[in-house]
Amino acid sequence: MPVAGGETKERGGNEENLEETVNEVLDIHPAQLQCGGCSKNISDRYFLKAMDEYWHEDCLSCDLCGCRLGEVGRHLYSKYGRKLCKRDYLRLFGKDGICCACGKRIRAYEMMMRSLDKVFHLDCFKCFTCNKNFCVGDKYVLLENTIFCDNDIPEFRELISDD
Numbered sequence: 001m002p003v004a005g006g007e008t009k010e011r012g013g014n015e016e017n018l019e020e021t022v023n024e025v026l027d028i029h030p031a032q033l034q035c036g037g038c039s040k041n042i043s044d045r046y047f048l049k050a051m052d053e054y055w056h057e058d059c060l061s062c063d064l065c066g067c068r069l070g071e072v073g074r075h076l077y078s079k080y081g082r083k084l085c086k087r088d089y090l091r092l093f094g095k096d097g098i099c100c101a102c103g104k105r106i107r108a109y110e111m112m113m114r115s116l117d118k119v120f121h122l123d124c125f126k127c128f129t130c131n132k133n134f135c136v137g138d139k140y141v142l143l144e145n146t147i148f149c150d151n152d153i154p155e156f157r158e159l160i161s162d163d
């Protein structure tokens with residue numbers, strides 16, 4: 001009987017390797033650099049590198065919704081030379097999944113629970129026995145498409161060992 005278990009992790013959809021990491025640059029003199037956004041020289045002491053270009057902190061934003069991407073360690077996505085925030089990237093290019101519990105579509109930008117190759121709506125990811133919803137880090141056991149919480153795991157173990 002295949003049993004998957006582990007700790008719940010939150011994540012938002014399918015991430016391909018188009019992810020770029022925003023980096024802080026300290027070792028080049030900023031007067032030599034041009035901003036990839038406004039094309040002006042970067043004279044600030046603080047600037048960023050992403051997608052092989054340098055940016056003023058305020059010039060690095062999502063091309064679609066305009067949200068700020070200019071934070072160190074923040075991920076941005078590049079596609080067709082455009083820079084996108086994670087939500088917009090997943091909305092446009094992410095692959096939708098099918099929830100294993102309710103059978104309905106999960107849009108790629110929605111938060112979902114993932115266990116092995118299965119995905120669930122956050123709301124659908126709950127214990128079959130007590131209906132409890134899970135928080136990140138909670139333990140669960142997944143049997144086929146049925147989820148059991150930590151409290152119900154001991155009983156559940158007995159159930160399958162009796163088999």
Ligand SMILES: [Zn+2]
Pocket residue numbers: 035036037038039040055056059
């Ligand atoms: Zn700029």
Ligand SMILES: [Zn+2]
Pocket residue numbers: 062063064065066067084085086087088
């Ligand atoms: Zn955006």
Ligand SMILES: [Zn+2]
Pocket residue numbers: 099100101102103104120121124
């Ligand atoms: Zn669902």
Ligand SMILES: [Zn+2]
Pocket residue numbers: 127128129130131132148149150151152
């Ligand atoms: Zn339970």
